[in-house]
Amino acid sequence: MSATQIILLIAAYFGVLILISYITGKKTDNNAFFKGNKQSPWYVVAFGMIGASLSGVTFISVPGWIEASQFSYMQVVFGYIVGYLVIGTVLLPLYYRLNLTSIYTYLEERFGNYAYKTGASFFLISRVVGASFRLFLVANVLQIILFDDLGIQFWQTVTITVLLIWLYTFKSGIKTIVWTDTLQTLFMLIAVGVAIYSVSQDINLNGQSALQFVLESDLSKMFFFNDIKTADYFWKQFISGAFIAIVMTGLDQDMMQKNLTCKTLKDAQKNMFWFTIVLTITNFIFLSLGLLLTVYAQQNGIDAHKDDLFPILAKHHLGTGVFIFFLLGLIAAAYSSADSALTSLTTSFSIDILDIEKKHDKPKQIAIRKRIHVLISMLLILVIIVFKYVIKDESVIAKLFVFAGYTYGPLLGLYSFGLFSRWQVKDKLVPFVAIASPILSYIISTNSLKWFGFEFGFFILILNGLLTYLGLILIRRQQN
Numbered sequence: 001m002s003a004t005q006i007i008l009l010i011a012a013y014f015g016v017l018i019l020i021s022y023i024t025g026k027k028t029d030n031n032a033f034f035k036g037n038k039q040s041p042w043y044v045v046a047f048g049m050i051g052a053s054l055s056g057v058t059f060i061s062v063p064g065w066i067e068a069s070q071f072s073y074m075q076v077v078f079g080y081i082v083g084y085l086v087i088g089t090v091l092l093p094l095y096y097r098l099n100l101t102s103i104y105t106y107l108e109e110r111f112g113n114y115a116y117k118t119g120a121s122f123f124l125i126s127r128v129v130g131a132s133f134r135l136f137l138v139a140n141v142l143q144i145i146l147f148d149d150l151g152i153q154f155w156q157t158v159t160i161t162v163l164l165i166w167l168y169t170f171k172s173g174i175k176t177i178v179w180t181d182t183l184q185t186l187f188m189l190i191a192v193g194v195a196i197y198s199v200s201q202d203i204n205l206n207g208q209s210a211l212q213f214v215l216e217s218d219l220s221k222m223f224f225f226n227d228i229k230t231a232d233y234f235w236k237q238f239i240s241g242a243f244i245a246i247v248m249t250g251l252d253q254d255m256m257q258k259n260l261t262c263k264t265l266k267d268a269q270k271n272m273f274w275f276t277i278v279l280t281i282t283n284f285i286f287l288s289l290g291l292l293l294t295v296y297a298q299q300n301g302i303d304a305h306k307d308d309l310f311p312i313l314a315k316h317h318l319g320t321g322v323f324i325f326f327l328l329g330l331i332a333a334a335y336s337s338a339d340s341a342l343t344s345l346t347t348s349f350s351i352d353i354l355d356i357e358k359k360h361d362k363p364k365q366i367a368i369r370k371r372i373h374v375l376i377s378m379l380l381i382l383v384i385i386v387f388k389y390v391i392k393d394e395s396v397i398a399k400l401f402v403f404a405g406y407t408y409g410p411l412l413g414l415y416s417f418g419l420f421s422r423w424q425v426k427d428k429l430v431p432f433v434a435i436a437s438p439i440l441s442y443i444i445s446t447n448s449l450k451w452f453g454f455e456f457g458f459f460i461l462i463l464n465g466l467l468t469y470l471g472l473i474l475i476r477r478q479q480n
Contacts, residue, residue, distance in 0.1 A: 033173030048181030079241020112427030182355030191329020409464020
């Protein structure tokens with residue numbers, strides 16, 4: 001497939017997204033940008049959230065995990081189910097009862113302004129780095145398969161990537177994204193289906209169906225109970241998965257902003273129920289694809305591993321048809337996550353940090369929001385370029401979850417303390433607790449194998465949240 005054909009494919013794809021933006025973007029006020037006018041059908045939100053949850057990281061990294069980790073990732077996914085149950089039954093009722101635009105407003109009502117700003121700041125750090133991780137991965141793949149041959153530098157690739165996202169989100173934000181994410185999720189799932197079908201035709205399945213081959217393969221081992229000290233021990237990953245779901249979905253403005261566009265709490269809860277089922281199945285399909293790709297590479301003596309596995313096989317070995325769908329799926333997976341990240345970052349910074357709803361009239365609010373949208377776009381470009389010189393060889397999804405453990409941990413501690421205790425805290429001391437907890441968690445995690453003979457892995461999120469909770473107990477106010 002020539003570079004010209006690839007560029008035409010990408011241009012056509014974004015032409016469709018911009019058309020959707022035009023159709024949905026006739027109303028450009030902040031209510032549409034931040035809340036989608038609370039008119040989103042729950043089933044559209046649920047389907048679109050699949051793509052936003054998986055992202056380009058899952059599209060590339062999860063299939064590349066099989067060789068080293070088998071199906072152990074499903075232990076985390078099963079934990080997600082518990083986490084999503086908590087979101088649907090505890091957090092969503094709270095958010096709808098308070099009629100929130102930014103979910104971090106709860107922290108102001110519960111503790112005070114310092115806790116509110118602290119929670120919002122940790123989200124902003126988490127989402128800037130998380131979104132940049134995801135976009136870095138896709139930009140890097142596009143650089144390898146296309147832009148290097150055209151003499152375009154990496155920073156130019158990143159700038160073009162973010163500019164395209166800004167172009168179809170700047171008018172109506174979340175109102176547009178609910179619909180573009182639905183289309184992008186569809187493209188991503190079709191791409192995975194085409195890849196599985198193609199690889200299944202090219203490898204020796206020994207007369208079995210693809211599903212039977214996957215289930216009977218040694219690489220599909222799913223549960224690991226043997227060694228509690230290892231990072232892939234079942235209960236570590238299962239419990240971590242539950243808490244990862246709670247913080248990276250339920251305490252994340254990006255994901256909750258979509259839920260809050262539903263008309264009613266009941267619709268939002270239906271969205272979470274069906275989203276959970278479909279996401280669990282989808283992750284299994286991605287792992288199955290990874291297994292088939294790994295076997296294909298082994299049978300054909302191809303040196304492709306980890307995050308390079310799917311891109312190399314799609315480009316050089318599986319034919320033009322698979323490569324076309326790979327490109328569509330990759331772009332769809334990446335942009336369905338990145339566009340909502342850009343919108344949620346704009347929302348949180350505008351409302352939580354600048355307090356635009358309290359300080360300015362509506363025309364001024366819209367003007368400020370538009371400027372913040374541009375500035376956040378520029379920040380993402382800068383961070384992605386920095387990642388180019390930092391990330392070396394580890395699967396991006398592993399780095400993403402570990403980083404999330406440090407940045408979302410204080411949010412987990414704050415919300416847990418707010419929901420499950422009646423204590424008040426010395427609000428001005430909350431930022432110090434929130435900063436100290438990740439530092440202590442890092443020190444403990446780094447030395448845990450030597451001190452305790454125990455690897456924390458993704459469990460670092462729970463440790464961080466617990467330290468934050470204990471720190472809040474230490475700064476609680478005495479009851480009169």
